[in-house]
Amino acid sequence: MQPEEYRTSPTLIVMPASNEDKSPGSIGVYDYLTKKYAYVSIANIYWLEYFAEKKSWPQVLSDHKTANPETLSYDIAKLTNLGFLVVGDGAEAKKYDRFSKEWKWDLSSALFHFTILDNEFESQDESTAIQLSKLDQDEQPALTWTNGLHAVALPSPFGGKNGDLLNLMAKRRTNRTNSGHELTNEELSSCLFAGLGITSYVETPTGDLPLSMTPSGGARNPFEAFVILNRGAELAPGVYHYSGAEHSLQKLESAVPQQLHQFLANQEWTKDMAAVIVLVAVLERTMWKYSDANAYRVVLIEAGHIAQNIMVAATNMGLCACPTAALAHGPLSEHLGLEALTHTPIYALTLEKPLPNTDKIYANPLLREGVGLLS
Numbered sequence: 089m090q091p092e093e094y095r096t097s098p099t100l101i102v103m104p105a106s107n108e109d110k111s112p113g114s115i116g117v118y119d120y121l122t123k124k125y126a127y128v129s130i131a132n133i134y135w136l137e138y139f140a141e142k143k144s145w146p147q148v149l150s151d152h153k154t155a156n157p158e159t160l161s162y163d164i165a166k167l168t169n170l171g172f173l174v175v176g177d178g179a180e181a182k183k184y185d186r187f188s189k190e191w192k193w194d195l196s197s198a199l200f201h202f203t204i205l206d207n208e209f210e211s212q213d214e215s216t217a218i219q220l221s222k223l224d225q226d227e228q229p230a231l232t233w234t235n236g237l238h239a240v241a242l243p244s245p246f247g248g249k250n251g252d253l254l255n256l257m258a259k260r261r262t263n264r265t266n267s268g269h270e271l272t273n274e275e276l277s278s279c280l281f282a283g284l285g286i287t288s289y290v291e292t293p294t295g296d297l298p299l300s301m302t303p304s305g306g307a308r309n310p311f312e313a314f315v316i317l318n319r320g321a322e323l324a325p326g327v328y329h330y331s332g333a334e335h336s337l338q339k340l341e342s343a344v345p346q347q348l349h350q351f352l353a354n355q356e357w358t359k360d361m362a363a364v365i366v367l368v369a370v371l372e373r374t375m376w377k378y379s380d381a382n383a384y385r386v387v388l389i390e391a392g393h394i395a396q397n398i399m400v401a402a403t404n405m406g407l408c409a410c411p412t413a414a415l416a417h418g419p420l421s422e423h424l425g426l427e428a429l430t431h432t433p434i435y436a437l438t439l440e441k442p443l444p445n446t447d448k449i450y451a452n453p454l455l456r457e458g459v460g461l462l463s
Contacts (some may be wrong), residue, residue: 095143097122098184098188102115103125119131119171125260131311136172187429190428192372192376198382200384206417206418212356241310252307256403272322275402280313283367285332301397314340314424315330318344324339327343345423361438362439363439365398366433371431407442411436
């Protein structure tokens with residue numbers, strides 16, 4: 089018995105490829121919501137177009153009176169098994185309905201956003217081995233640009249009005265060690281408020297907009313923070329939501345996952361940190377105002393603004409906030425109770441008091457004498 093209705097997945101793109109395993113007369117099709125990729129017959133592209141609007145099996149037969157019903161059924165079943173045709177109104181259909189309803193930006197942003205979710209990452213040793221292999225074949229690009237002999241030298245940044253601030257910023261380093269520190273409420277307060285605390289509101293014709301210590305495109309404030317606390321001096325371990333408007337923590341879950349590092353792409357150094365601050369984008373806040381998909385890029389940039397403030401505040405208290413974008417988005421979203429497609433972890437920072445830094449760091453040899461950057 090044939091299902092009542094079929095429709096094409098709304099998140100398909102055609103990706104021509106020249107792989108050796110591609111059979112003649114076929115073409116690559118990719119569903120960026122489910123990350124399914126397969127070669128299909130070019131002739132079957134017709135069906136993906138035909139089912140762009142939902143159609144029933146009787147209508148298929150009516151529209152193709154001269155075709156063999158068994159051939160029709162075979163072609164349609166093949167695309168259904170690949171996940172490129174959605175059948176009926178089950179779980180798969182509901183997922184695509186959610187996408188069509190919730191995602192307000194265009195293909196370019198959706199393709200990037202959903203394709204990078206839950207990707208696998210190399211370990212640090214694997215990454216080093218890959219880079220060393222590349223060095224044998226291709227020279228590494230210059231990591232800085234210089235101006236040369238005729239450039240105008242600037243005064244030392246540490247001798248002026250911002251000397252103390254810049255000295256503090258110069259101390260920031262990513263130190264992935266931990267001392268078993270128990271975070272105090274004061275330490276959490278400073279780090280969270282520096283990144284996400286709402287300091288005031290501005291009146292506009294469309295409503296009062298929140299202002300914080302980091303810039304936000306259109307003052308849309310598209311980030312919320314969740315704290316996974318392993319060790320607290322005053323707070324019990326658990327999962328908390330931070331409200332930047334109230335400057336408060338609400339406990340959501342008492343259990344801290346034993347394999348916390350699995351949420352952070354299995355990075356070993358994240359295993360026993362005192363806490364992890366997860367920056368979660370609430371994309372519809374920005375989507376509501378900006379239909380241009382460039383706004384998605386703006387949201388990603390804002391995560392960097394927030395993280396930098398958290399890192400500077402942590403440095404000032406002798407802590408280290410280590411950022412990472414290597415996330416297991418699906419499991420992390422499930423643990424945080426995030427259900428909407430537009431509520432997604434973007435960035436995370438571990439928080440800990442590190443052991444003394446053993447990295448080999450040396451002064452910038454191109455700086456003229458007297459600038460005196462701290463190591």
